[in-house]
Amino acid sequence: QSVSMMVTGQTIANMLGVPAGTLLSEMLSWRLAFAILAAWALMTMVLVIAWVPFVAPIKDAGIKGQFRFLTHAGPWFILMAVFCGNSGIFCWWSYISPWLQKVGGWDSSLVPLLMVLAGFGMVIGGIAGGRLTDLWKPGATAGLSQAIATLGLLLVFFVPGNHVTTALLTFLIGFALFFNSSPQQLLMVQAGEGGGELIAGAAVQIAFNFGNAVGSIVGGAALTATAMNYHYTGLAGAPIALIAVIMLVTYSRRYETHTGATERMREVHV
Template identity: 65%
Template sequence: MKKSIIALACGAFAYGAAEFMMMGVLPQAARDMRVSIPSAGNFISAYAIGVCVGTLMLIFGRKAGPKKLIVMFMVIAFAGDLFSSLAPTATLLTIGRFISGLPHGAFFGTAALVAKTLAQPGKEAKTVSLSMTGQTVANMLGVPAATFIAEHFSWRFAFLILAGIAALTVVLVAAWIPHIAPVKDAGILGQFRFLTKLGPWFILIAVFTGNAGIFTWWSYVSPWLQKVGGYASGTVPLLMMLAGYAMVIGGLLGGHLTDHWRAAGTASLGQCFSVIGLVLVFFVPGNKLDTAVFTFIIAFALFFINTPQQLLMAEAGQGGGELIGGAAVQVAFNLGNAVGSAVGGGMLTISHMNYHFPALGGIPFALAATILLAVYSLRYETRTSAFERLQPVDV
């Protein structure tokens, strides 16, 4: 199991870095492609749109085993990252980012199922959070490293390294993940049967609004740290490392609390942190200390909510829709990213590039997510103890 989790974490690292490192290299990529910072936000949105479209692969891959699916997803990620590293124009870079994002949601939905299947009873959330640590470590080490490489060498080299990590993951998955039977074949429409219930929509809308709220500000975190915090561009990688450290802590604590309490309640608590952080970003004038603390708070909240939401949707899809349920979280997550990036760019434009205003645009979204998750928890969650959620296993 440990080797399987390492293989999944390596893949999560590749996707986590691909998704988030564009925020750290945005100024350099924009300058190289001769576009403005708000226009460069399309490089972020293109990845997010790819995630939404690519999840449809699971509909037609439902009969394949999870191991085969993960290998296929990593091959596509390799091709997209390599294409992005070589793209000569903004249009082609946008296409490369779209390709890279195609397997993202499908990967995390499948990886969550694999981790949940391999986990000991009562420790599902902890195991899923461990498999997802690659995504948080990507933010702690990968994104700062990419920002440093972009500052001192080229952002293209960062994407080339990312392609190499995707290739390495293919090897690790083939060697270390055991065969796991495909999910129950409920047919094409049967995979979506869980969406006829109201509960899953609470979660998906909360994921969408919550991430739209955070990414309205986070998409422009690198220039925000420089313009508001007064940090030199060469110092930004250290701030990205601080944010990544907060994500690691948030992800692990969120998984631990989910195993001992309510999943949606845990996610609602995390969204409260994001609302507080965004309010502070908008109202506090900002200096080096302030901006560092606010970055830590919001980054912590972003991944504190990740595992409970992923588990809620995987459980909602039981009976043939597990993969779609898990992937739907990533679709909502990245659709929120795309909308948030666009809203943040719009707030910058109407405020004449005042980097406090993207946070203002994100507050209503994050607040809506907090309320939706709280309502779901009060309405649907009755079993709060890990012991009560133990399932019998026949040997």
């Protein structure tokens, strides 16, 4: 739950920042949105310096020691799941604005409000993922999240678009996108114990962002091949997201044996 609360900050930023930036770009100038973002980043740097307490550095395992965890198969299952899960979702998410307008029939002026709805789904998903991870297994929780995303992407393809269905799918897939944030971060940090914790945490973000980029390319190719039929962004993404489900189910069956949070607890000195 602690990890999920940290991630909630990012999701709330998505919920408020994405529609705010979209609105500013449409009403005033996209350059103004970037100028505000730069000023906001400077303020964030000041707040980090002022508020984040000193934390003792982790064990210095040397360069080789920091990457030693990658010699095991388990972390690669997780990284592949993060990559494939995000690739699948971003096949659709990268083109959500035209999808909402052309498939759902929404006016462009209402798209920012729907981005708030997606952000709200992310917030709820992040908190729910943290709570379920404490009660269940991180790998299984992440697998459930990717299964929800796969279902949502299939519905994007099969369900005829209207205001209600596109709004519900926007919320559902946004929920799934951040439902897996806490368990996947936790899995990688645990995999990197012994000096590779920070590299493991960074590796999740690399897989996340790489998946975003590849998903956009695949979704764009699907649109080009189907004469801009936005239903096919869901069909292109669903099989990729399904690979993430398979990776996480395999990981959970192979490496996770304890389901109770109490059994997984250990004393930590800070």
